[in-house]
Amino acid sequence: MQELIDAFRDGQKASASQASPTLEERRAAFAPGERLHPVPDDVVVREVTAGGVPAHWLAAPGADAGRVLLFLHGGGYELGSLRSDGELAARLGRASGMRVLFPEYRLAPEHPFPAAIDDVLAAWRWLRTDQDLSARSIAVAGDSAGGGLTVALLVATRDAGDALPAAAVLMSPTVDLTSSGASMTERADQDPISTPAMLRQFASDYLAGADIRRLWRRRCSPHCPGSRRCLCR
Helix, strand or coil: CHHHHHHHHHHHHHHCCCCCCCHHHHHHHCCHHHCCCCCCCCCEEEEEEECCEEEEEEECCCCEEEEEEEEECCCCCCCCCHHHHHHHHHHHHHHHCEEEEEECCCCCCCCCCCHHHHHHHHHHHHHHCCCCCCHHHEEEEEECHHHHHHHHHHHHHHHCCCCCCCEEEEECCCCCCCCCCCHHHHCHHHCCCCCHHHHHHHHHHHHCCCCHHHHHHHHCCCCCCCCCCCCCC
């Protein structure tokens, strides 16, 4: 990991004098950790439309068709696709013995909040209704922004009074779009990739002016004013 971090820092120095790439160029080149890993040849990939959302089924040999992992990719809500994250999704599916549904949710800044979570919810409902899967046969996993979307899916499902998935896996999730945590400054030097400036820009592009604090206050239960467990605090 240290070799990867050092290589990334060297790349940053080398490109400091170059023109900033366009969004299209960043999307085309995006690979978590700067390394692209293709989906293994023995994993069957099939395109599908999940509740109106473009998606892919990934099935490693022996995957249980009755159990599904809903995988939500990272990329700051504006990068990422099957190309960049398909191998990770396939690896998790293989390890768990589950089929994987990989939705290509809409990306910011063209499609700001709540487009991404709307697409994730649509894919979730499609699994529950069109695919007739019980919530207990579905797990959800996401990295970075996908981890934040996983939390948003859990909260929305809970607030709607619906059954929750059997499990959720959060990998370095983006759960504080205000960037208010102490680690944003105390540990900034330890992470050359997810810098505070970059995270704030991603959040700004995704929210497009939406006040995240006000959105949470609206979700607060009237029976929980000021409680430490209240989600708006």
